[in-house]
Amino acid sequence: MRIMWLLARRDLGQAWRSAGLWLPVAFLLLVASLYPFAVGPDAPLLRRTGGGMLWIAALLASLLPVDRLVTPDRDSGVLDQIALRGIGEEMIVLARLIAHWLGFGPPLMIATLPAAALLKLDAETIILLEAGLLIGTPALAALGLLVATLTAGLRSSGALAGLLALPLAVPLLIFGAGTLSDGSGAAFKFLGAASLLLVAVTPFAGGAAIRAGRE
Amino acid sequence: MRNAALRLSDVACMRGGRMLFRHVTLDLQAGGSALLTGPNGVGKSSLLRICAGLLPAFAGRVDMRGGIALTDERLALDSERPLLKALGFWARLDGVDDGTLERALDAMALLPLAEVPVRMLSTGQRKRAMMARVIASDAAIWLLDEPGNGLDDASLDLLGAAISCHLAMGGITLAASHQPLPIADHARIDLRAYAAEAEDA
Numbered sequence: 001m002r003i004m005w006l007l008a009r010r011d012l013g014q015a016w017r018s019a020g021l022w023l024p025v026a027f028l029l030l031v032a033s034l035y036p037f038a039v040g041p042d043a044p045l046l047r048r049t050g051g052g053m054l055w056i057a058a059l060l061a062s063l064l065p066v067d068r069l070v071t072p073d074r075d076s077g078v079l080d081q082i083a084l085r086g087i088g089e090e091m092i093v094l095a096r097l098i099a100h101w102l103g104f105g106p107p108l109m110i111a112t113l114p115a116a117a118l119l120k121l122d123a124e125t126i127i128l129l130e131a132g133l134l135i136g137t138p139a140l141a142a143l144g145l146l147v148a149t150l151t152a153g154l155r156s157s158g159a160l161a162g163l164l165a166l167p168l169a170v171p172l173l174i175f176g177a178g179t180l181s182d183g184s185g186a187a188f189k190f191l192g193a194a195s196l197l198l199v200a201v202t203p204f205a206g207g208a209a210i211r212a213g214r215e
Numbered sequence: 216m217r218n219a220a221l222r223l224s225d226v227a228c229m230r231g232g233r234m235l236f237r238h239v240t241l242d243l244q245a246g247g248s249a250l251l252t253g254p255n256g257v258g259k260s261s262l263l264r265i266c267a268g269l270l271p272a273f274a275g276r277v278d279m280r281g282g283i284a285l286t287d288e289r290l291a292l293d294s295e296r297p298l299l300k301a302l303g304f305w306a307r308l309d310g311v312d313d314g315t316l317e318r319a320l321d322a323m324a325l326l327p328l329a330e331v332p333v334r335m336l337s338t339g340q341r342k343r344a345m346m347a348r349v350i351a352s353d354a355a356i357w358l359l360d361e362p363g364n365g366l367d368d369a370s371l372d373l374l375g376a377a378i379s380c381h382l383a384m385g386g387i388t389l390a391a392s393h394q395p396l397p398i399a400d401h402a403r404i405d406l407r408a409y410a411a412e413a414e415d416a
Contacts (some may be wrong), residue, residue, distance in 0.1 A: 003308065010293075010304050017295050077289030080269055084283055085308060214269055 003087060004095045011099035020068050021103045024061035025111040031057040032115035043120045050119030051129050051180040057115075058108055058133060058176075059169050062140035066161040069100060069148035070210070079210060089207030097145050097202055104144075105137035125180060132179040132191060139172050139195035142202040149206035153213050168198075219245045219281035219355035219387050221266065226275035227411075228261050234411035235261055237274065241404065243387045245355075248378070248398055251391040253406035259391035260287065262406065263358045266389060281355025281387070286345040286362060292333045299329035302348055309352045319351035322377050324370070338365040343373070350377055357381060359390040371397060 015021050035053050036046060073079050082092055109130055116126045147165045151157035171194045178187035220243065227237035235258035243249060251259045264270040266277060267285045292301040299320070306316040320326050323343040328336065336344060342365050349357055357378070363371055375397030378388050382398075390396055 006304070006307055014293060017293075075289070076294075077287060077291035080267075080287075080289075081285070081291045081305065082308070083269065084267055084285055087308075 004091060004098075007082070007087075007092060007095035008099040008102075011096050012103055015065070015068075015099065015103045018068060020065050021107060023064045024058075024104060025107045027061045027064060028054070028057045028108060028111045028115055029118075031060075032118045035119065046119045047121055047125070050116070050121050051125050052177040053119065054112060054115055054129060055132075055136075055173055055177045055180075058112075058137070059140060059166075059173055061108065062104065062137075062144045062169075063147075063162050063165055065100070065104065066144050066148045066151075066165070067158045069096065069145055070152040071148070071157065074152045074210070074213065080214075089210045090203045091207075092210070093145065093149065093206035094203040097142055097199070097206075100145055101138050101141040104141050105133070108137060109133050128180050132176050132188070135188065135191050135195050136172055136176045139191075139198040140169070142195075142198040143168055143172075146198070146202045146206050146209075149209040149213075152210070172198075219385060220279060221247075221281075221356050221387050221389065222276075222278045223266070224276045224278075226262070226265060226277060227273045228258050228265060228270070229273035230258070230261060234273070236406055236409040237411055239275070239404075239406070239409050241389075241402075243389065243402075245385040245387065246382050248382055248388040248390070248401040250396060250398070250401050250403050251389065251406060252393070252403065253410075257406045257410060259406060260360050263287070263360050263389065263391055266356075266358055279356060282353070283356045283358060284349040284352040284354035285358040285360070286342075286349055287360040290333070290341050290345060292341075292344060292348075294334040295332060297330045298325065298333055298336065298344060301333050302344065302351065305348050306351050309354075311351055311353050315353065316347075316351045319347045322350055322380075323347045323373055339367060339370055342366055343370055346374060346377065350381075355386050357386060357388045357390075359388065359392075361392055362390055363392055363394050363396055 032054065039045060079092065083089060112129060112133060116129065143165050147161045150164065151161050154160060175187045175191035175194060179191060223239055223241040226239045228235045239262065241249060251262060253259055261270060263285065265272045267283055302316060320329060323346050325343055325347055328340060346362060362374055366374060378398050382388060
């Protein structure tokens with residue numbers, strides 16, 4: 001537990017120092033401010049489509065930090081040095097997932113508030129959006145991290161990461177955006193299930209990818 | 216550290232479909248040291264990584280008692296942070312206190328650089344910083360890949376002193392190096408003798 005805390009704290013510190021935490025937030029706000037320019041300042045239209053637009057923006061924002069999640073530490077030997085100390089790769093990835101979500105999920109949820117104002121969303125939609133993001137951002141963080149471990153060390157890994165992640169993110173987008181219009185709560189349950197699955201799989205799949213990448 | 220041991224029996228290494236070496240056998244007990252030599256590409260670094268458990272041995276067994284510390288060509292320190300803070304992360308991961316880390320920095324004459332960001336360090340200073348991490352780690356088995364590269368004469372003496380001190384305390388050192396290292400009476404292993412092609416010819 002102490003080791004997990006040490007690893008996660010360093011990862012969060014590294015993200016802070018590399019200013020990588022601002023990138024998804026700035027991206028989301030930028031999309032939200034550009035969207036009314038593209039579809040026109042028609043408030044009912046913005047209100048109807050804005051929530052889904054923000055889900056797309058959140059999904060794409062989760063791809064932005066992918067190239068700094070694993071590759072730098074792999075290249076500089078940090079991952080090897082951690083493994084030398086008898087710490088499993090699963091633990092490394094799990095600590096990184098926690099740190100990555102902390103640096104990605106809450107800032108994105110906060111940025112959603114001004115973004116929702118730009119898109120003239122009503123209070124009910126904003127609450128649904130924030131609840132959906134609370135459940136969905138761990139999955140987006142896990143997916144980004146998983147793809148980062150899989151593509152670490154490959155050339156043009158950024159483009160490849162997008163190609164790998166987007167098909168896997170389709171369920172998150174369907175259920176996430178579905179929570180906005182669905183009154184029964186089924187979309188929330190499916191979103192939660194998809195999120196749990198991704199969060200549970202990522203440490204093991206990511207750990208295996210890091211080990212395989214050593215060859 | 217007293218009962219540290221590193222034993223390789225009949226180890227072979229295959230990289231990229233090519234057999235680099237085979238039948239490497241080595242037995243180091245507490246206080247023992249060995250120097251790996253041989254031309255580039257003969258597999259010195261691979262052998263060290265096999266010992267560290269980062270590469271699987273193609274054949275043979277690696278048995279060890281005691282913790283491992285490795286230096287290779289990669290710094291593994293956060294480049295934006297001051298040296299002391301960057302090394303402090305590893306010290307906390309190893310569970311050693313600040314005093315141990317400061318003694319290690321002192322042993323490599325790095326105390327004046329403790330507040331300098333890692334990215335500002337020169338090649339030799341980086342090499343010494345990696346050695347300081349090894350010294351501070353409290354590990355019994357030191358695996359050193361070209362520890363003398365880029366070091367000036369004074370730093371080489373510091374390196375020799377650190378290794379001698381480690382061996383005197385019952386540690387084990389396995390180093391790969393082109394240049395002679397200032398270590399007294401070490402076993403010398405020329406990996407060329409174990410190269411797969413040499414035997415086939």
